[in-house]
Amino acid sequence: MLQRQSFGYWSMGLACLIFVGCSGGDSREYGSLSGMVTLNGKPAPTGTMVTMINPENGAATSAQVRTDGAYSFPRVQVGSYNVGFVAQGKETAVETNPDKLNQMVVDGTYKEPSKEAIIPEKYKTPETSGLSVSVDLGDNSHDFNL
Secondary structure (H helix, E strand, O other), X not given: OHHHHHHHHHHHHHHHHXXXXXXXXXXXXXXXXXXXXXXXXXXXXXOOEEXXXXXXXXXXXXEEOOOOOEEEEEEEEOEEEEEXXXXXXXXXXXXXXXXXXXXXXXXXXXXXXXXXHOOOHHHOOOOOOOEEEEEOOEEEEOOEEO
C-alpha cells in the first residue's frame, strides 16, 4: 500500500511541475496593425505581400493586400519594423508556375503587368524600402503610399 501512495504522490508532483513549467506562456506583448497600401494613388495590386522585420529581435511577419488595398496583421509582436512590398497578385506578378504561364500564353490570356502597377525596386525589401512602422499594444493603423 505504501508503494502505491508514493507513486501517486510522485505522479501528482510531476504533473504539477509540468503544469507550472508550461504555464509560463508567451511573455511577449502583441498588438494588431492594419491600414491601406496605395501605389501611384490607387490601391496596391491584390495579393501584394507586406513583409515586416524587426531589426532588433528578428521578428518577421507577412500579410497580403486585399482588392481594396487594405492589409491586416491581427497579431504582431510589439516593436518597430522595417517594411517591404512585393507584388504577388495575378494582375501584376509574373506567373511562377511555368505550365500555367505557358497555357496562358497559348490561350492568349497572358497580360504583362501594367507599368503603373509594378512596385518600384526600392520597396521590395524591408532593408531597402526606407519605410517603417511601430506597433504598440492594442489596435494600430498605418497607411503606406508607394
